[in-house]
Amino acid sequence: MKHCIILLLMIGVSTCKNIYPRDVNYQPDQVHISFGDKTNDIVATWSTFNDTASMVLYGVDSPERQAEGASVLFVDGGKAKRRQWIHRATMRDLNFDTRYVYQVGSEDGWSRQFSFKTPPAGEDWVVRIAIYGDMGLNGSMSLPFLKRDVEQGKYDLILHVGDFAYDMNEQEGRVGDDFMNLLQPLAAAVPYMTCPGNHESAYNFSHYSSRFTMPGPESNLYYSFDVGPIHFVSISTEVYYFTEYGIKLMVEQYEWLKRDLTVANMDINRRKRPWIILFGHRPMYCSNSDDIDCSVEYTRTGFLGLFGMEPLLKEFGVDLVVWAHEHSYERTWPLYDSVVYNGSYAAPYVNPRAPVHLVTGSAGCREGRDHFRRNPFKWSAFHSQDYGYTKFKAFNKTHINIEQISVDLGGQVIDEFWLVKNKELSFNQL
Structure with a gap:
């Protein structure tokens, strides 16, 4: 002293x-x-x-x-x-x-x-979002580009789709502290919305649950919120994998998700917010060569054949499903039960007949990139190993634009598509 x-x-x-x-x-x-x-x-x-x-x-x-x-x-x-x-x-x-x-x-x-x-009021405004997962304290390749974008006021919110710091619990939690400070230029300036990944599992996900504050009365492992013309739903895919923490949570999340989507899909709500977008960490579909998660995907098929989520995507007309976990980027055609349901041959994303899946886990971490199969599945529309992140714009109630940014190429757009829905659709006919 x-x-x-x-x-x-x-x-x-x-x-x-x-x-x-x-x-x-x-x-x-x-x-x-x-x-x-x-x-x-x-x-x-x-x-x-x-x-x-x-x-x-x-x-x-x-x-x-x-x-x-x-x-x-x-x-x-x-x-x-x-x-x-x-x-x-x-x-x-x-x-x-x-x-x-x-x-x-x-x-x-x-x-x-x-x-x-703060965002504008109501539903009729352009919602601008940065989306990514799997960003570590070391190797966070996308962070300088994201900082620049945030400083220029390009986003209304950010979605971080699981896996933080690598890992927040390491060095008695100091890695988590340092990572949260690393994020501060982004997360103190733009609402930072999250879901848990497998790298948050230590001590029953206590670092994730304690450090982040998400809306709603339920567990912050799953929740929903409305922004502009979009109803967002955040889930934990990890309840299917870390069952030592209790199968009860998996069942509770499934029942909550069904209730939430039921309300979001009511006519009065669907007219106000026609887009329903779900995000969680482990993808239902991917064509990576180094991971069996997408071959044995419990989020899709359920635990012991029970509580699989993919039927709910069809039943309630979820438009877009965003994942991470694979350290790469991949876009599918409109897809259900491994079958493609394009809107048409010429315009697959115009009035598609099934959800579109997006994997965006290439923000950068110490584990490096994930590779792809030599022969990707027929439902895979585009994929890349480049480090990067996703830019999302919901222009209105009928048009969404999505771009994938490659930081390897200095911020160049390497993939772009429009998701268009200009008539009432139901996936229940699948």
Whole structure:
């Protein structure tokens, strides 16, 4: 302490604060935001390494308003039982289509000032999203490109489709801390929506469940939310694989998903939000050569033949299904039960007769790229091993544009297609 006081006199408080061990630091760490129960409710989440109050200061021109939140003690499952407090505070009923500035913390220490823009109201606006999975602390090849895009205001939200940090629990949780700070330029500026992957399984997915705040009253392992003309559904594919944590959760998710899709598919809701998009980590379909997950896919076929999700995609007319897990990119033709159901020979994605599947797990991690079979399946429309990420734009209730960006090629678009739905369709005839 004596050395710190001497250093304080010489070079100031902030430098002195930085030489304290991290686990006695009151400063906010790992700041990120997500949607609350509505798109104009924004939840700020952050960590401190000592217990302190949870407050967010926010406003349009300056942070003059205050919202109080709460914190939960999170203890890593490793030998050191390393502790941190994870704070949450919600900025409620914000003006739509408005830029806000905010900072989080307490009188013991405040973060720097961040900003975000709320989405427009209603359903009739262009929704812009970056989508990817499998981004690690090391080898995060897409991150510089995503940072540039976020700085230029190109996205209304981000979907991270599982597998974070590689792995958040490593080094007694320090890898998770460093990764969340690495994400902060993205996740503190744009609502960061997630689902769990297999790399989050340690200690019963406790790092994922504790670090991220997703909307709805259910487990944050599965939830749904509405943005513009889209109903998004996030699921955990991992409940089919880590059954030591309980088959009960798999059954609960399946029953919840059926209820959620039933409501989303009601005429009054489907007219408002005609697009239903589901995302989860492990794909139902892929043509990679180095993984058996897509050959024995429990999310599709179910556990012991029960609770398979693919029939629900058909029953409720899910338009697009987004996956990751494979460290590559792949687009399918409209597909159900391994059979192609194109809208027409000339325009396969115009009024398609089955869901389209997209695998986008090439954001970059220490495990490298995944390779493809020499002879891809007939339902595979395009695939690439390039590192990259997906740009998604829902222009309106009838047209969605999707591009795959290759960071190997400096940000070049290597795949693009339009998903068009300009008449009422039912997949129940399959």
